Amino acid sequence: MTDLTALNAITTVPVKLGDRSYDILIGAGLIDQAGREIAKRAKSVRVAIVTDETVAGLHLDRLMRSLSAAGIDSTAILVAPGEKSKGFATLETVTNAILAARLERGDIVVAFGGGVIGDLAGFAAGIARRGMGFIQMPTSLLAQVDSSVGGKTGINTAHGKNLVGVFYQPQLVLADTDVLDTLSPREFRAGYAEVAKYGLIDRPDFFTWLEKNWRGIFDGGPERTEAIAISCRSKADVVARDERETGDRALLNLGHTFGHALETATNYDSARLVHGEGVSIGMVLAHQFSAKMNLASPDDARRVEAHLRGVGLPVSIAGIPGDLPPAEKLMDYIAQDKKVARGALTFILTRGIGQSFIAKDVPPSAVLSFLQEKHPK
Amino acid sequence: MTDLTALNAITTVPVKLGDRSYDILIGAGLIDQAGREIAKRAKSVRVAIVTDETVAGLHLDRLMRSLSAAGIDSTAILVAPGEKSKGFATLETVTNAILAARLERGDIVVAFGGGVIGDLAGFAAGIARRGMGFIQMPTSLLAQVDSSVGGKTGINTAHGKNLVGVFYQPQLVLADTDVLDTLSPREFRAGYAEVAKYGLIDRPDFFTWLEKNWRGIFDGGPERTEAIAISCRSKADVVARDERETGDRALLNLGHTFGHALETATNYDSARLVHGEGVSIGMVLAHQFSAKMNLASPDDARRVEAHLRGVGLPVSIAGIPGDLPPAEKLMDYIAQDKKVARGALTFILTRGIGQSFIAKDVPPSAVLSFLQEKHPK
Numbered sequence: 001m002t003d004l005t006a007l008n009a010i011t012t013v014p015v016k017l018g019d020r021s022y023d024i025l026i027g028a029g030l031i032d033q034a035g036r037e038i039a040k041r042a043k044s045v046r047v048a049i050v051t052d053e054t055v056a057g058l059h060l061d062r063l064m065r066s067l068s069a070a071g072i073d074s075t076a077i078l079v080a081p082g083e084k085s086k087g088f089a090t091l092e093t094v095t096n097a098i099l100a101a102r103l104e105r106g107d108i109v110v111a112f113g114g115g116v117i118g119d120l121a122g123f124a125a126g127i128a129r130r131g132m133g134f135i136q137m138p139t140s141l142l143a144q145v146d147s148s149v150g151g152k153t154g155i156n157t158a159h160g161k162n163l164v165g166v167f168y169q170p171q172l173v174l175a176d177t178d179v180l181d182t183l184s185p186r187e188f189r190a191g192y193a194e195v196a197k198y199g200l201i202d203r204p205d206f207f208t209w210l211e212k213n214w215r216g217i218f219d220g221g222p223e224r225t226e227a228i229a230i231s232c233r234s235k236a237d238v239v240a241r242d243e244r245e246t247g248d249r250a251l252l253n254l255g256h257t258f259g260h261a262l263e264t265a266t267n268y269d270s271a272r273l274v275h276g277e278g279v280s281i282g283m284v285l286a287h288q289f290s291a292k293m294n295l296a297s298p299d300d301a302r303r304v305e306a307h308l309r310g311v312g313l314p315v316s317i318a319g320i321p322g323d324l325p326p327a328e329k330l331m332d333y334i335a336q337d338k339k340v341a342r343g344a345l346t347f348i349l350t351r352g353i354g355q356s357f358i359a360k361d362v363p364p365s366a367v368l369s370f371l372q373e374k375h376p377k
Numbered sequence: 378m379t380d381l382t383a384l385n386a387i388t389t390v391p392v393k394l395g396d397r398s399y400d401i402l403i404g405a406g407l408i409d410q411a412g413r414e415i416a417k418r419a420k421s422v423r424v425a426i427v428t429d430e431t432v433a434g435l436h437l438d439r440l441m442r443s444l445s446a447a448g449i450d451s452t453a454i455l456v457a458p459g460e461k462s463k464g465f466a467t468l469e470t471v472t473n474a475i476l477a478a479r480l481e482r483g484d485i486v487v488a489f490g491g492g493v494i495g496d497l498a499g500f501a502a503g504i505a506r507r508g509m510g511f512i513q514m515p516t517s518l519l520a521q522v523d524s525s526v527g528g529k530t531g532i533n534t535a536h537g538k539n540l541v542g543v544f545y546q547p548q549l550v551l552a553d554t555d556v557l558d559t560l561s562p563r564e565f566r567a568g569y570a571e572v573a574k575y576g577l578i579d580r581p582d583f584f585t586w587l588e589k590n591w592r593g594i595f596d597g598g599p600e601r602t603e604a605i606a607i608s609c610r611s612k613a614d615v616v617a618r619d620e621r622e623t624g625d626r627a628l629l630n631l632g633h634t635f636g637h638a639l640e641t642a643t644n645y646d647s648a649r650l651v652h653g654e655g656v657s658i659g660m661v662l663a664h665q666f667s668a669k670m671n672l673a674s675p676d677d678a679r680r681v682e683a684h685l686r687g688v689g690l691p692v693s694i695a696g697i698p699g700d701l702p703p704a705e706k707l708m709d710y711i712a713q714d715k716k717v718a719r720g721a722l723t724f725i726l727t728r729g730i731g732q733s734f735i736a737k738d739v740p741p742s743a744v745l746s747f748l749q750e751k752h753p754k
Contacts, residue, residue, distance in 0.1 A: 099537075167508070
C-alpha cells in the first residue's frame with residue numbers, strides 16, 4: 001500500500017526530442033525509488049554518482065542504498081560545493097574518475113546535486129568515452145525547474161559563464177521534491193527566480209498564480225510539485241521546439257544577459273550573488289529596459305519587481321553587496337556573452353508580463369546608457 | 378586556364394550523414410583554394426586556424442593568404458607538435474584562445490595539421506560555445522585517410538588514448554596532396570598503415586593493388602590521390618552506416634587494440650612508436666592471432682607482414698626500440714581500452730585478407746597467451 005501511494009504521487013513530464021526523448025519524474029521521496037526507476041529502464045548497468053560534499057552528507061547514503069537494493073553497483077565522485085567547481089580543472093578530475101571507475105559506454109553517470117553538479121557531470125558524461133549514459137537527479141529548486149532539463153551542460157572560463165560545454169540530453173530526470181526542504185532559504189529563493197521566469201516568458205496566468213500561491217511553494221505544500229511540473233513542462237516545450245538554441249530557446253535567457261554580467265562582475269562569489277539572484281535582478285532590469293524602450297508599460301516592470309522583492313529576492317544592482325565595476329565594464333561583459341551576434345546585441349525583451357520576445361538589434365549605446373542610469377558611479 | 382586545371386584536379390568524396398553530410402575535397406595545391414572553397418559554403422565568417430609550429434612554419438602563410446584573398450579574416454592558434462598536445466591542458470588553452478578571439482557560433486575553427494591537431498581542434502570546436510563551425514585541413518597522410526573523416530575527436534588521458542572527446546562532424550574536409558611531400562618518410566609510412574587497413578578490412582582487391590602500386594603512392598604519382606580517395610570512400614561508407622560506433626564502425630579499429638596498448642606501453646613517445654606504426658604491428662598481430670585461433674590461414678598473416686615490412690613499417694613487438702612492460706601489463710592496457718564490453722574482449726579479427734569481422738567473445742586468456750608467445754620475458 002505504501003508503495004502504491006508513493007507511485008501515485010509521481011508526476012511525469014515527457015520531453016519530446018525524437019530518439020533522445022526522456023521523462024522527468026517529479027515527486028516526494030523519489031530518491032528511495034531511484035534504483036527501481038533506473039533498473040526499469042537500463043539493464044545491468046553500473047553507476048557513477050557525481051555529487052558535492054554538501055549533498056553527499058545529506059542524501060548520498062539513501063541514494064546508494066536505493067541503487068543497491070535494485071542490484072545496481074555504484075561509486076561516488078565528490079567535488080567541492082559551489083560555482084568554482086564548474087571549470088576545466090574539476091571537469092578533468094571528474095572525467096578521469098569516471099574512467100578510473102572503469103565504467104563502460106552504456107553505464108550511467110548520475111548528476112546528484114544542484115545546477116553546478118548537473119552542468120559539470122553532464123559535460124563529463126558527454127565527453128567520457130565520447131558519451132556515456134546520463135541521468136539527472138537535481139537537488140536544488142533551480143536545477144529541478146531549469147538546468148536539469150534540456151541537455152545544456154558546461155563550465156565557466158575567464159571569458160564568461162557556460163561558454164564551454166556540449167548539448168547532451170539525460171535519459172531520465174528524477175526530481176525529489178522533499179530534498180528541497182534541506183536548502184537554505186536563500187538558495188530556495190534563488191531557484192524560485194527561474195520558476196517566476198516561465199510566467200514572465202509566456203505564461204501570464206502562471207505568474208498571476210505565483211503572486212497568489214508562492215507561499216505554498218516555499219512551505220512545501222501541494223503548490224510546490226505543481227509549480228515544478230509547470231516549470232518543467234514550459235522548459236520542455238521550448239526545448240522540443242529548438243533543442244540547440246537556433247531560435248526560440250533563447251527566450252529562456254530572459255534576465256540572463258544582465259544576470260551573467262553581474263555574476264562575472266562579482267567573480268562568481270556566491271557570498272555576494274548566486275545565479276538565481278542574478279537572474280532576478282536581470283529580469284527586473286529586462287522589464288525596466290523594455291519600459292524605457294517604450295516596449296512595455298512601467299507598471300509591468302513594477303509588478304515584477306514587487307513580486308520578486310516580496311519573496312525576498314534582490315531586484316537591483318544596488319542590492320548586490322560590495323563594490324562593482326562601472327557600467328562600461330558591465331557592458332564589456334555583456335558583449336562577450338554568447339548571445340552576441342556580429343556586433344548587434346541580442347536581448348530578451350518584453351511587451352509586458354508573459355510577453356517576452358527575442359530582440360536582435362538592440363543598440364549597445366541604449367543598453368550602456370540604461371546601465372549608467374541604474375548603476376551610476 | 379591554370380585555374381580550371383586546378384579545379385579539374387579535385388576529387389570529391391561525399392560523406393552522407395543526413396543533415397550532417399559534407400564533402401571531402403582531395404587534390405594538389407588545395408591550400409591555395411581554401412579561401413574560395415570556404416567562402417562558397419559559408420558567408421561572412423571569421424576563422425581560427427588551429428595548427429602546430431611545424432605545419433605553421435611550412436604552410437600557414439599560404440593558407441592565411443588564401444583566406445584573406447577570399448575576404449575571410451583569420452587568426453592562428455599554435456600548439457606544440459606531437460601527441461603530448463592531445464591532453465586536457467592544451468584543450469583548455471586552445472578553447473580559451475578560440476573564445477579570446479571572440480569568434481561566434483557560426484564562425485569556423487580550422488584544424489590545420491595531422492591527426493593530433495584534427496582531434497584536438499575538433500574537440501575544442503565541439504565544446505567552445507557548445508559547438509562552432511568546423512573544417513578539417515589534414516596535412517599528414519594519416520589524417521587525410523583516417524582521422525579527418527568521420528567526426529571522432531578527442532584527447533588522451535592517463536587511462537588511455539582517445540578516451541575523452543565528442544562526435545563532431547566537420548562541415549568540409551580539404552586534403553591537399555602536395556603537402557604530403559613535406560612529411561618525413563617515417564611519418565608518411567605511418568599514415569600508409571591506415572591506407573593498407575582499408576584493404577585488409579573488406580577490400581582485398583585494393584590490398585592487392587597496393588602490393589603492386591605502393592611506390593607510386595610514396596613517390597607522389599597519380600596513385601597517391603587514387604589511394605587517398607579510395608581510403609576516404611571506404612571510411613565514409615563505414616561511418617555512414619554507423620556514425621557512433623554501435624556496430625560496424627568498430628571494423629576501423631583493425632590493429633588498433635594491440636596498437637593502442639603498445640602506444641600506452643611506450644608512453645606515447647614518438648621517438649619509439651607513432652600511431653601508424655602501432656597500427657602496423659597491431660594489424661600483423663591481429664592476423665597472426667586470427668591464424669592462431671584457426672580463423673585465417675597463416676599465409677595471409679605472412680602476406681600482410683611481408684607487405685608492411687616491404688614499405689618499411691615495423692611488424693613485430695620486438696621491432697619497437699627500448700624496453701617494454703611484460704605481456705601481462707600489455708593485457709591490462711587492452712582491458713582498459715574502450716572496446717571492452719563487460720569483461721569479454723571485443724577484437725577485430727579476420728578470416729583472411731579483406732575479411733575482417735567483429736569478434737565479441739574473445740577469451741582474455743587466449744590473448745594473453747598469444748602476447749606471452751610474441752613478447753616473451
